[in-house]
Amino acid sequence: MINRRVFLSTVATAGTAAGIGIAFCSQALADAYPSRAIHFILPFPAGPTDLVTRLYAQSISQDWHEPAVVDTRPGATGSIGTEYVARASPDGYTLLFTVDLPITMAPNLLKVPYDPQRDLIPIAGVMEANNVLVTNAATGIKTLAELVAAAKAKPGVLTFSSAGIGSPAQFCGEMINHQAGITMTHVPYKGAAAAMNAVLAGTVTAFCGPIAQALPFLKSGQVYALGVSSSKPSPLLPRVAPLSATYPGLVITNWFGVLAPARTPDVICDKLAVELKKIYDNPKVKQKLLSVGLEPNWIPRTELSQRIAADLKKWHDLMVLAGIHAS
Secondary structure, three states: OOHHHHHHHHHHHHHHHHHHHHHHHEEEEEOOOOOOEEEEEEEOOHHHHHHHHHHHHHHHHHHHHOOOEEOOOOOOOHHHHHHHHHOOOOOEEEEEEEEEEEHHHHHHHOOOOOOOOOEEEEEEEEEEEEEEEEEEEEOOOOOOOHEEEEEEHOOOOOOEEOOOOHHHHHHHHOOOOOOOOOOOOOEEEOHHHHHHHHHHOOOOOEEEEEEHHHHHHHHHHHEEOOOOOOOOOEOOOOOOOEEHHHHOOOOOEEEEEEEEEEOHHHHHHHEEEEEEEHHHHHHHHHHHHHHHOOOOEEEOHHHHHHHHHHHHHHHHHHHHHHHHOOO
């Protein structure tokens, strides 16, 4: 008969040894990573995401002495590149660097071939892009209150442009419609540039577009800023009040971050997060982003996961409320 005390002692020793072995393997995996090129998949064409991705990729290449390659795979509101990463090997060598559209908005609008919560792991958010609601100076509408008053006086006559169905600009306009009890007509365009041009030409009344895009026209006096879509004043437009100060909950902020395929080992995700935070903390990186109208904003892994879940629900509820659907 096996002595019970000896048996339990043997089991405990084996368990301790197994735990040490797992820890050793995890540390060895972290130490060995990376040993070859890392590919950042960018699911959008050249633009703010391209600049940010290449800035971080260059820093990682210098710090880790391994190539960090930016691979652009645009299309279908970012879902093509996002699916590529979701189906990639979970080894930390294929990562998604993206704005939140294919993660929180597209899944509510399109039948995307991935589940953003099941097939991807958030690593961290590194910055955000906020929007500003603008009107053509020729309209004489200089404030949000004036816009709402004009819309109430002429239901359905005032218009707002967007970069397309389901874009942040459409969400912004529909949220104003709902909370202010007005009816502005949505006019979708193919891209933010065309949407802004429509305001400049006087074809539409308003546009809630990226601050970086609007800055030159605000400085030239061609458009007025009625409010920013962030929860607090933007450092890029510190004198412009948030739209949420008038209509609580009217926050349209797009984060930029890094995600990995599901089942990527925690030790690799953690090592990536530490490196991204190191780059984020570099004053030169922050200054570079601010110089092009982008706002550094660190979102830790757990917080980003919670934000994705909350945003998925937020955009779903708004789409149902406003009757937004793909054409």
